[in-house]
Amino acid sequence: MLQxxxxxxxxxxxxxxxxxxxLILLYLMLPILAIVPLSFNADSFLLYPMSGFSLRxxxxxxxxxxxxxxxxxxxIVSPFATLLATVIGTVASIGLVxxxxxxxxxxxxxxxxxxxxxxVIVGVAMYIFFAPLGLTGSYTGxxxxxxxxxxxxxxTTVTATLQGFDFNxxxxxxxxxxxxVTTFFRVTLPQVAPGVISGALFAFAxxxxxxxxxxxxxxxxxxxxxxxxxxxIRENISPAIAxxxxxxxxxxxxxxxxxxxxxxxxxxxxxARPA
Numbered sequence: 001m002l003q004x005x006x007x008x009x010x011x012x013x014x015x016x017x018x019x020x021x022x023l024i025l026l027y028l029m030l031p032i033l034a035i036v037p038l039s040f041n042a043d044s045f046l047l048y049p050m051s052g053f054s055l056r057x058x059x060x061x062x063x064x065x066x067x068x069x070x071x072x073x074x075x076i077v078s079p080f081a082t083l084l085a086t087v088i089g090t091v092a093s094i095g096l097v098x099x100x101x102x103x104x105x106x107x108x109x110x111x112x113x114x115x116x117x118x119x120v121i122v123g124v125a126m127y128i129f130f131a132p133l134g135l136t137g138s139y140t141g142x143x144x145x146x147x148x149x150x151x152x153x154x155x156t157t158v159t160a161t162l163q164g165f166d167f168n169x170x171x172x173x174x175x176x177x178x179x180x181v182t183t184f185f186r187v188t189l190p191q192v193a194p195g196v197i198s199g200a201l202f203a204f205a206x207x208x209x210x211x212x213x214x215x216x217x218x219x220x221x222x223x224x225x226x227x228x229x230x231x232x233i234r235e236n237i238s239p240a241i242a243x244x245x246x247x248x249x250x251x252x253x254x255x256x257x258x259x260x261x262x263x264x265x266x267x268x269x270x271x272a273r274p275a
């Protein structure tokens with residue numbers, strides 16, 4: 001905060017730094033914001049200036065069989081992949097935080113490796129591994145592949161939440177006769193719920209936005225929304241792609257607001273900020 005008695009140099013630094021941050025944000029956001037008006041373009045091309053406004057492209061993605069099928073596939077694959085990634089990631093995080101065993105650092109690195117390994121390599125590896133098992137071209141294979149990509153986000157967020165968790169509460173519940181399952185659902189899970197939900201949202205966003213691994217594993221019948229967008233760009237650049245992108249931007253914004261709400265709730269639970 002700029003103090004009333006700040007010197008001219010301090011004032012110049014204060015406003016200069018904020019101006020630079022504003023320009024960086026504009027640089028990052030402008031390509032994203034430029035696509036939104038094009039989704040209301042009355043023309044059949046992604047071009048400025050626009051000749052008029054229309055909702056025809058939103059109507060097309062709602063009535064086109066290809067877009068509806070791809071949206072349906074995304075709504076089938078992403079929730080199941082998120083559920084699987086959340087369960088695996090949460091259990092793995094609790095085990096890694098509570099237990100101390102040889103190879104713990106290596107196991108942690110393996111769990112989060114899909115986050116840092118180039119996704120093309122992950123796609124090739126999954127295709128080589130899934131093909132002999134008959135999992136390519138199936139919803140099951142796609143769900144498992146997307147879950148693998150989402151597990152690192154769940155492990156990261158839940159592990160961060162567990163750093164402030166008091167495990168004496170678990171010992172107290174056990175001493176009062178609660179079994180491990182009851183202790184988990186009535187003591188541990190409510191405390192780490194913000195981290196679990198945050199990880200689940202990241203896993204859902206990763207699955208819903210994933211296209212490279214899907215190109216390797218999915219058949220045309222399992223084409224998801226990003227794959228349909230990728231195919232549309234190659235074959236015909238239609239403003240319908242801008243309409244889908246606008247919907248995805250709104251979905252991402254809603255997720256970011258949810259994550260910020262969870263972060264503030266977590267801080268209130270720890271007493272770091274007033275309610």
